[in-house]
Amino acid sequence: MSQYDTQVPEAEWFSLVMRCPACLSEQKEPGPAAQWFHASDDGFVQVGSSAQYRCTSCRCVEHVKSWRYACEAHQTDFRPTSSAHLANALSTAGQITSVAGRQWMQRFLENLGEW
Amino acid sequence: MSDIPNGGRRQAVPRQTVESPKQVTLQFLDDTWERLLNSLERLEQVSEGYRNLTATRLDQHPDRDRITESELDVRWEVHLQIKSLERIVKPVIEDAQWMIDDFLRWFGGRARRPLAVTDEYAVPVLHCIMDHPYELPDLDEVVPTETDILDAAEALGRGLHESDKIEERFLADSRLEATRHLHTRARSRSSGLVRLSELNRMLAVHLAYVIDHPQPAKEEPR
Ligand SMILES: [Zn+2]
Ligand SMILES: [Zn+2]
Numbered sequence: 001m002s003q004y005d006t007q008v009p010e011a012e013w014f015s016l017v018m019r020c021p022a023c024l025s026e027q028k029e030p031g032p033a034a035q036w037f038h039a040s041d042d043g044f045v046q047v048g049s050s051a052q053y054r055c056t057s058c059r060c061v062e063h064v065k066s067w068r069y070a071c072e073a074h075q076t077d078f079r080p081t082s083s084a085h086l087a088n089a090l091s092t093a094g095q096i097t098s099v100a101g102r103q104w105m106q107r108f109l110e111n112l113g114e115w
Numbered sequence: 116m117s118d119i120p121n122g123g124r125r126q127a128v129p130r131q132t133v134e135s136p137k138q139v140t141l142q143f144l145d146d147t148w149e150r151l152l153n154s155l156e157r158l159e160q161v162s163e164g165y166r167n168l169t170a171t172r173l174d175q176h177p178d179r180d181r182i183t184e185s186e187l188d189v190r191w192e193v194h195l196q197i198k199s200l201e202r203i204v205k206p207v208i209e210d211a212q213w214m215i216d217d218f219l220r221w222f223g224g225r226a227r228r229p230l231a232v233t234d235e236y237a238v239p240v241l242h243c244i245m246d247h248p249y250e251l252p253d254l255d256e257v258v259p260t261e262t263d264i265l266d267a268a269e270a271l272g273r274g275l276h277e278s279d280k281i282e283e284r285f286l287a288d289s290r291l292e293a294t295r296h297l298h299t300r301a302r303s304r305s306s307g308l309v310r311l312s313e314l315n316r317m318l319a320v321h322l323a324y325v326i327d328h329p330q331p332a333k334e335e336p337r
Contacts, residue, residue, distance in 0.1 A: 017265060022273075089275040105267060
């Protein structure tokens with residue numbers, strides 16, 4: 001499941017600073033963009049050009065598929081996410097993202113392999 | 116208040132995987148099919164100035180009323196939509212046959228137009244919905260900036276939550292059935308088949324045969 005980083009040496013990493021995607025999906029006021037933290041250890045979450053996420057505290061690198069977001073406005077849980085479910089999310093997101101964002105999303109699909 | 120940190124959660128301890136109902140996947144199929152055809156209709160508009168719209172039901176593009184994206188921008192979306200659809204078709208391939216017919220009636224809307232970039236996608240799209248290997252044309256790459264990646268991560272998070280809501284709707288009502296929206300731009304599929312035969316004769320002949328000899332539907336335990 002989790003792997004430790006460095007398997008994508010050329011990846012650039014950025015602090016995950018964004019509005020709350022769950023609130024956006026509910027058409028609720030998402031608040032300003034803010035840093036996201038790993039729920040299990042409060043580590044800073046980063047997102048990579050390689051289309052992976054990592055935690056600066058526990059160093060685990062993981063694919064996005066099971067991540068969900070909870071801000072102070074609501075609770076959420078982890079979910080098992082099928083390949084079709086993630087694909088539907090990428091298809092939805094592809095309409096509202098930049099050309100470079102679309103390319104980055106295709107890396108997700110490639111990094112997934114057979115799953 | 117604002118000093119409470121946001122919590123990005125991950126699947127630290129995976130729950131028992133609950134098999135989501137097939138109708139959920141079929142709804143993702145119908146919706147992603149709509150978005151794929153929407154991206155192709157956008158490509159027709161930016162590359163040929165041809166506007167014959169049937170797939171605007173789920174259009175959330177910020178420029179949907181007056182397209183400002185370039186041909187390359189739109190082509191990257193077409194590729195993303197095809198690759199996304201591929202993942203959704205796989206588990207429900209037996210229920211995806213209707214899309215072949217729908218595509219041919221949609222593609223027939225291009226009859227008598229000069230061949231253009233949109234035509235390059237007819238064969239990959241058909242192979243994708245038949246769960247056959249396909250190839251997409253190479254596109255120039257764009258180096259993403261930090262803003263591109265953060266915006267994409269936010270959009271993807273939002274897409275996951277929106278997909279969760281669709282799933283919840285079906286879990287809450289076991290009688291709910293997935294929709295099948297059609298995109299008819301030609302009266303019959305024959306004009307689509309004729310145009311396809313200019314691009315890939317073998318595939319057109321194969322599809323004409325398949326359409327005339329449909330596979331008997333399999334009994335699905337409910
Ligand atoms: Zn929120
Ligand atoms: Zn951590």
